[in-house]
Amino acid sequence: MSTTDHPLLQGDLRLAGRLDWRFFDLLAALALTGSLQKAAKAAGYSYKGAWLVLDAATALTHAPLLAKSAGGTGGGGTTLTAEGQALLVAWRELQTRHAAFLHEQAAWLATQPALDALLKRMSMKTTARNQFFGRIAAVTAGPSTTTVRVALDGGQQVTTSLTTEAAQELKVKKGQEALALVKSSEVVLVTDFGGYRLSARNQLAGTVSRVERGAVSSLVGLTLPGGTVVTASVTNDAVDGLALAVGQQATAVFKAYAVMLAVRA
Incomplete structure (x- = not known):
């Protein structure tokens, strides 16, 4: 989940205003399982819902995010393309930077006692x-x-x-x-x-x-x-x-x- 929990500050990270933590949980599950059906279940999507959100993401990136392989000795499956993998890696890095940013702002708030007290009451x-x-x-x-x-x-x-x-x-x-x-x-x-x-x-x-x-x-x-x-x-x-x-x-x-x-x- 992309929401970084903090007593005073919280922030949701999204890419292109649409791609949030749930979408990237789907990509991560796909990379792990090689199955869209299993990945959809793990990320809380229906199979159809997963396809729809992936189609929407592909329209945004203008590049295929998934590659399907035909069945054979080992069976078929779905994997991430190089673009899909790059997007997932970027998301994880941005999550780390986002958490660090919120931590830095929380440290600044701690130096503002009046504002800190006000926000604590609001929390x-x-x-x-x-x-x-x-x-x-x-x-x-x-x-x-x-x-x-x-x-x-x-x-x-x-x-x-x-x-x-x-x-x-x-x-x-x-x-x-x-x-x-x-x-x-x-x-x-x-x-x-x-x-x-x-x-x-x-x-x-x-x-x-x-x-x-x-x-x-x-x-x-x-x-x-x-x-x-x-x-x-x-x-x-x-x-x-x-x-x-x-x-x-x-x-x-x-x-x-x-x-x-x-x-x-």
């Missing part, structure tokens, strides 16, 4: 729409439950409640970089408290900056002072009932147990 893949980056401002450990407060760049704080065992496994400590993850379905928007106070630990006031209406529910973005955006999944009936619109003031409310904490290993 985490999760279904949670809300990913709040900050530093742990306080850790309050109890016999069974530990409360952690994460200070965001905009001055707000997000509180999470997790088991003390989990907190110990994560080795949470004050000053540590952390991500607070919250599903959009866990966020409740409040436009008027009506004189009541809520028990939810997290109450972040901001301005509605987007309303994306769907068939049944809407995604509502609430921009906090400092630029952090909280996304809430709200039924269309609730959007209509609250008359939610861009520019409106609202508060995003979610409980501490709805917040998942992530720290770098």
Whole structure:
């Protein structure tokens, strides 16, 4: 596979914009087996699919890549032409150079701490729409439950409640970089408290900056002072009932147990 794995950088190598690692796996399998049928299976192609991709490659190179031999004492087979072999050798060399290039860029990123930290936050893949980056401002450990407060760049704080065992496994400590993850379905928007106070630990006031209406529910973005955006999944009936619109003031409310904490290993 041509994708060079790296925590921050990845790159797909292609020749002529079309010939990728899978095609060259096919060529390598052909060189090894001498059988298009076996090579197609090894590279994950159907027999017809292998022929089609080889025909397309031949049209690009304007030179035959395969040579077929008739059956005889040793049986027939398919081999790579000199052009096909040269293309495979070039691919392997380019792969090595490509990996070295990515390694060099990763080394440069390591000298840029701010950019490196930003990209590391981006490298985490999760279904949670809300990913709040900050530093742990306080850790309050109890016999069974530990409360952690994460200070965001905009001055707000997000509180999470997790088991003390989990907190110990994560080795949470004050000053540590952390991500607070919250599903959009866990966020409740409040436009008027009506004189009541809520028990939810997290109450972040901001301005509605987007309303994306769907068939049944809407995604509502609430921009906090400092630029952090909280996304809430709200039924269309609730959007209509609250008359939610861009520019409106609202508060995003979610409980501490709805917040998942992530720290770098």
